[in-house]
Amino acid sequence: MKNIDIKVLEEKFQKKIDQDIKIEPNDWMPDDYRITLIRQISQHAHSEVVGMLPEGNWITRAPNLRRKAVLLAKVQDEAGHGLYLYCAAETLGADREETIDDLHSGKAKYSSIFNYPTLTWADMGAIGWLVDGAAIMNQVPLCRCSYGPYARAMVRVCKEESFHQRQGFEIMTKLSNGSQEQKDMAQDALNRFWWPALMMFGPNDAESKHTAQSMNWKIKRHTNDELRQQFVDVTVPQAEILGLTIPDKDLKWNEKKKGYDFGKINWDEFWQVVGGNGPCNKERVDARRKAKEDGKWVIEAAMAFANKRSAKKSA
Amino acid sequence: MTKNNQDWPLWEVFIRSKQGLNHKHVGSLRAADSSMAIENARDVYTRRMEGISIWVIPSNLITASDPAEEESMFEPATSKVYRHPTFYDVPDGISHM
Numbered sequence: 001m002k003n004i005d006i007k008v009l010e011e012k013f014q015k016k017i018d019q020d021i022k023i024e025p026n027d028w029m030p031d032d033y034r035i036t037l038i039r040q041i042s043q044h045a046h047s048e049v050v051g052m053l054p055e056g057n058w059i060t061r062a063p064n065l066r067r068k069a070v071l072l073a074k075v076q077d078e079a080g081h082g083l084y085l086y087c088a089a090e091t092l093g094a095d096r097e098e099t100i101d102d103l104h105s106g107k108a109k110y111s112s113i114f115n116y117p118t119l120t121w122a123d124m125g126a127i128g129w130l131v132d133g134a135a136i137m138n139q140v141p142l143c144r145c146s147y148g149p150y151a152r153a154m155v156r157v158c159k160e161e162s163f164h165q166r167q168g169f170e171i172m173t174k175l176s177n178g179s180q181e182q183k184d185m186a187q188d189a190l191n192r193f194w195w196p197a198l199m200m201f202g203p204n205d206a207e208s209k210h211t212a213q214s215m216n217w218k219i220k221r222h223t224n225d226e227l228r229q230q231f232v233d234v235t236v237p238q239a240e241i242l243g244l245t246i247p248d249k250d251l252k253w254n255e256k257k258k259g260y261d262f263g264k265i266n267w268d269e270f271w272q273v274v275g276g277n278g279p280c281n282k283e284r285v286d287a288r289r290k291a292k293e294d295g296k297w298v299i300e301a302a303m304a305f306a307n308k309r310s311a312k313k314s315a
Numbered sequence: 316m317t318k319n320n321q322d323w324p325l326w327e328v329f330i331r332s333k334q335g336l337n338h339k340h341v342g343s344l345r346a347a348d349s350s351m352a353i354e355n356a357r358d359v360y361t362r363r364m365e366g367i368s369i370w371v372i373p374s375n376l377i378t379a380s381d382p383a384e385e386e387s388m389f390e391p392a393t394s395k396v397y398r399h400p401t402f403y404d405v406p407d408g409i410s411h412m
C-alpha cells in the first residue's frame with residue numbers, strides 16, 4: 001500500500017477511536033495497534049493461567065469443604081479468563097500455541113505477582129482481597145477498551161471477579177477475628193503481598209514507555225500511577241476494618257489530595273521479578289511447560305478420534 | 316491460522332440465555348469435535364446460568380461481510396427513511412396509529 005493510503009486509513013482509524021467507535025477484528029488497524037494488543041492480551045491471558053498455580057497449591061489443603069468448593073470455583077474462573085483472552089488474541093491473528101510457547105520460552109511476560117509463593121492459607125485471603133482487587137481496578141477500565149473483543153472479554157471477566165475479591169476478604173475477616181495465631185497469619189500474608197500488589201500496576205508513569213500511545217488508542221484509560229493511587233485509597237480503610245496494619249511507615253492521609261501518600265516502591269525488586277529472578281519464576285514456567293508436554297497426547301488422541309469419527313460418518 | 320493440523324479447530328459459540336430469546340454470539344473456543352465444543356462451551360460460558368441452549372459452529376464456516384464495504388453495503392438502508400413510521404405525517408386528532 002502507498003504511504004499516502006496508509007495515512008488516510010490511519011486518520012480514519014484514529015477518528016473512530018476518538019469518537020469511541022469500537023474496532024472489530026476485520027477492521028483496518030495500524031500494525032502497531034495490532035502488535036500492542038496481541039502483546040497485552042496474550043500477557044493478560046498468561047497471567048490468568050499462571051495465576052492458577054499459587055492458588056491451586058492450596059485446593060487440597062483448604063480448611064473445610066466450603067472453602068475448598070469456593071477456591072476450586074475461583075481457580076476454574078481464572079482458567080476461563082485465560083480462555084476468553086486467548087480467544088480475543090486470536091481474533092487479531094495471533095496463533096494461540098505460538099503465544100503459549102512464547103510464555104514457555106520466557107519471551108512473553110505475565111503479571112509478576114504470581115512469582116511469589118503462597119506459604120499459608122491466609123495467602124488465599126490476601127490474594128483474593130489484594131491481587132484480585134488490584135486486577136479489578138485494572139480490568140474495569142478495560143471494559144471500555146477500543147478493541148471490541150478485548151472489551152467484551154473484560155466485561156465477562158469483571159462480572160466474575162467480584163466474587164473472587166469477596167471470598168478473599170471473607171477469609172481475611174475470619175482470620176483477623178480469630179485466635180492470635182490466625183491474626184498473625186493474616187498480618188503476615190498482608191505484609192508479604194502488599195508491596196507486590198502495588199507493583200501489579202506497573203512502573204511509574206514516567207518510566208512507562210507504552211502508556212501515552214495506549215491512552216491515545218484508548219486501550220488504556222488511566223495511567224499506572226492513577227490506578228495504583230485508587231487502589232491504595234480504597235484498600236487502606238478495608239485493612240482498618242480488618243484491624244490489620246499496612247506494612248508502610250510512610251502511609252498517611254493527605255487531606256489536600258484527598259488520598260493517601262504512600263512509601264517508595266522497591267522497583268529493583270520489581271525488575272528482578274519481571275526479569276525472571278523472582279522467588280517462583282522458574283517453578284511457574286516449568287509447571288506450565290510440563291502441563292503442555294504431559295497433556296500433548298490428550299490433544300493428539302482427541303484429534304485423531306475426531307478425525308476417525310468424521311471419516312466414518314462421510315464414508 | 317493454524318499451521319499445525321494437530322491443533323484443535325476453533326469454534327464460535329452462541330448461547331440462548333433463556334426461553335424466548337435468540338441465541339447470541341458469546342465467544343469462541345477450541346475443541347476436537349462438535350460434542351467436545353458443546354461440553355467446553357458449557358464449562359466456559361455457562362458456569363453461572365448464562366444459558367439454556369448452546370450452538371457451536373466451526374469458525375471457518377462463517378462467511379462475514381467485509382467491513383471495508385460497510386458503506387456500500389449498508390448505506391442504501393439509511394437513505395430510505397420512508398421505511399420508518401416517523402417519515403409520515405399523521406393529522407392532529409388521529410390516535411391509535
Ligand SMILES: [Fe+2]
Binds near residue numbers: 077081135161
Ligand atoms: Fe481473573
Ligand SMILES: [Fe+2]
Binds near residue numbers: 132135164
Ligand atoms: Fe480473579
